[in-house]
Amino acid sequence: MGLARRVIKRFIPKRLLDERRLRRWLAFAASAGVHVEVRDLFLDLEKTGKILRIRRAHDFYLTHIVENFDFYFGSVVPMPEGNRLLVDMSGPRFHRLRGFSDLPFLFPSHTEPYEATEEYLKFACLSAGQVVLDIGAYSGVTSISFAKAVGESGHVYAFEADAVNYQCAAENVELAARWMGTKNITLVHKAMWSHCEGILFSNELAMGSSAVEITGGGRGSETRVASTTLEDFCREHNLEQVDLIKIDIEGAEVEVLEHAVRWLTGRKARLIVEPHLVSGTLSTERCVAVLEKAGFSVRLTEQAGVFPPLILAEAH
Numbered sequence: 001m002g003l004a005r006r007v008i009k010r011f012i013p014k015r016l017l018d019e020r021r022l023r024r025w026l027a028f029a030a031s032a033g034v035h036v037e038v039r040d041l042f043l044d045l046e047k048t049g050k051i052l053r054i055r056r057a058h059d060f061y062l063t064h065i066v067e068n069f070d071f072y073f074g075s076v077v078p079m080p081e082g083n084r085l086l087v088d089m090s091g092p093r094f095h096r097l098r099g100f101s102d103l104p105f106l107f108p109s110h111t112e113p114y115e116a117t118e119e120y121l122k123f124a125c126l127s128a129g130q131v132v133l134d135i136g137a138y139s140g141v142t143s144i145s146f147a148k149a150v151g152e153s154g155h156v157y158a159f160e161a162d163a164v165n166y167q168c169a170a171e172n173v174e175l176a177a178r179w180m181g182t183k184n185i186t187l188v189h190k191a192m193w194s195h196c197e198g199i200l201f202s203n204e205l206a207m208g209s210s211a212v213e214i215t216g217g218g219r220g221s222e223t224r225v226a227s228t229t230l231e232d233f234c235r236e237h238n239l240e241q242v243d244l245i246k247i248d249i250e251g252a253e254v255e256v257l258e259h260a261v262r263w264l265t266g267r268k269a270r271l272i273v274e275p276h277l278v279s280g281t282l283s284t285e286r287c288v289a290v291l292e293k294a295g296f297s298v299r300l301t302e303q304a305g306v307f308p309p310l311i312l313a314e315a316h
Helices: 001-009 016-030 056-067 068-071 113-125 139-151 163-179 230-236 253-259 284-291
Strands: 035-040 042-047 050-055 080-081 084-089 093-095 106-109 131-135 155-159 186-189 199-203 221-223 245-248 270-273 296-301 309-316
Touching: 016 035, 016 056, 016 230, 042 056, 042 068, 050 056, 050 068, 056 068, 080 113, 084 093, 113 139, 113 245, 113 270, 131 139, 139 155, 139 163, 139 186, 139 245, 163 186, 163 199, 245 253, 253 284, 270 284, 284 296, 284 309
Parallel strands: 050 084, 131 155, 131 245, 155 186, 245 270
Antiparallel strands: 035 042, 042 050, 080 084, 093 106, 199 221, 270 309, 296 309
16 A cells, blocks of 8 residues: 555544445445345345355455355355354354364354365375374364374374464364364464564454454454464474474464474475465465475465465475
């Protein structure tokens, strides 16, 4: 955004900016065949008798949800809402996740389609006794799935910086331990970053929660959270070998990887990295450059239902 535009924006009431932004998004939804009903606390996105309900405070996700409507709606078992079907993503709720029937999952808001986890597992080729770093655990679906794959002799370290996301993940990890016997997960309430000095974090109760340095602020409640680096965490926990590193941290992947080039070099690990827009540019190219510099073979693969392609890396 240019300087003149930023200066002018300061003098426009936030309410008017929000209304203008919402009108633009509603027009986009209509063009995609999705009707949006605006309520005080939530938005109902309806398409052919199916409703996705999101928090009004999450309206900046509206375009993404519209583009991936069927992907999200089909991720869980919907509830009846009159003569329609509803998937309510407006706040923390338990859902029955399609593809994973072992237990219900408490999601902070957006549901987490199991298709993505299946893609991770297929590439990871995990076996008993292996160690996984799940960086960006959200509700813990991937963490619990990884923990099943590595068995009692393996371990998963799951990182989640958003306070509510962390609480939901903790609830799901506890349920998995009681119902499935999965007790090999360490949940860490820290942000993975390029230093250990703590960062200002935007808690959005959603998949898009990230460092304020990435989001630009103005989204969710902003709090300072503890941070760590790949090298520091592994040294503190005496992890000499890590077999899989999954990174899905909404733009912070560049910060983490560029700081960890030396630590990654020579490691016999697999990495799954989801790139994001950082300052308007997709992080794919920078992430790939770091991984190749560290000696990994890298390829891109389309994700089920969403964009952009995943980055998959493994040692030569």
